[in-house]
Amino acid sequence: LKSWYIGAFQIPGVAEAALTAQDSLILRRLYTTEPRPPYTSDEVERYVKAFNTPGAAEATVNYYRAALQLGGFFSGFTESAYSVIDKPTLVLWGEDDAYLTTNMADPPTRLVPNCTVVKIPDATHWVMNDASDEVNERLVSFVTS
Template identity: 25%
Template sequence: MAAPIQDGQFAEVQLGTKLHYATAGTPGAPLMVFVHGFPEAWFEWEAQLAHFGQRWFAVAPDLRGFNRSSKPPEVAAYRPKTLIGDLTGLIRHLGYDSAVVVAHDWGGALAWNLAIQQPQWVRQLIIINSPHPYAFMRALATDPAQQAASAYMNWLRTPGSELGLAKHGFAALEGFFNGMGQPPAPWFEPLRERYQAMWSVPGENGSHSLTGGVNYYRASPLHPPTPADPGPAALNLQPQDWLVKRPTLVIWGERDLALPATLLDGLDALVSPLTIERIPDGGHWVVHEQPERINAAIDAWLTKQA
């Protein structure tokens, strides 16, 4: 039986910053936190909340800048350290000192960094189609194919990109799900009105509804190089500073056009212990495409960890 989902809860995770979140399950049960990406919201994880809430206290927040959470307009409000503080603040607000963290896309970027910088908050890490930051930095700096696949990031970083995303009823945002040479996503249409409503929630201080979301790209040093900005090539990151030492499951839809499976190459040198679950017929949005398969993969891995 699926666990009922409770929406409409808020936590002040840092001074002046509130995250909206939904839950399933009983507080006090082991905590599992689900972290969405761009351009999504907590309801990316509805199938997971209903499933894992039967045994866990399953929680899915809207990240800062999205939906009903705080949406400050300043780029500096979306630096990695600040975003990680939101996650630790949420875990603390819920009355826990650690969690199983499940994350996709930009949520995965936050979760990777949390496990690297503050691993005491992470019992186990589950990543879905989100590259390890050092592996992504390396690919953006040296791989022309990855640079081409990620070229959209530089457009999102430009002033006014949110206006372009909002044109014609958010057609460009819908293209993240239905475009890029892919056929229309059958899972998207039933959720279309919810996404349209979520993308329309105003930002703070009169800012655009989408400014918070695109600020993730503007605040990040990880983007393809340009003539004016060398991007990750100038960072001089060292792999030993980016090690993950928490049990980690990486689930990867191999039809991801923006994040090819080559980003998994050499990952075992950065993450230990590591399990990789490949889904050959899954795309970037595999959480939506195959929710039961995602649940089964997580269940099987967690059972082995017990």
């Protein structure tokens, strides 16, 4: 299961402790092994510092907690949990994401009828880092169209 960590994040305090333990070792490994190219030492230090700001770790994992409470990620989308988004929507997704499956990029048409999904080959969970030129081009094109 690619998204196993989302289940682990449901236990209050556990995820926050794990992600900040040993000078944020998990975060440091994540940012230096996953993105292509890996983040620089200076970039990693900025992320670690921001993540260790009081309340930041909890706020980060609360995103995943809320998603499951709304019925998202694993149980699928339900009409009662989500409102229809009728505005133009763009999803940029890395096809080599180690944590989320590519089918998660495709929202139900009944909920997001005006959605364009772009799956970028050779990009990971950090698609904006891995394919920054393509991401920027697609964003500029989307917001100016």
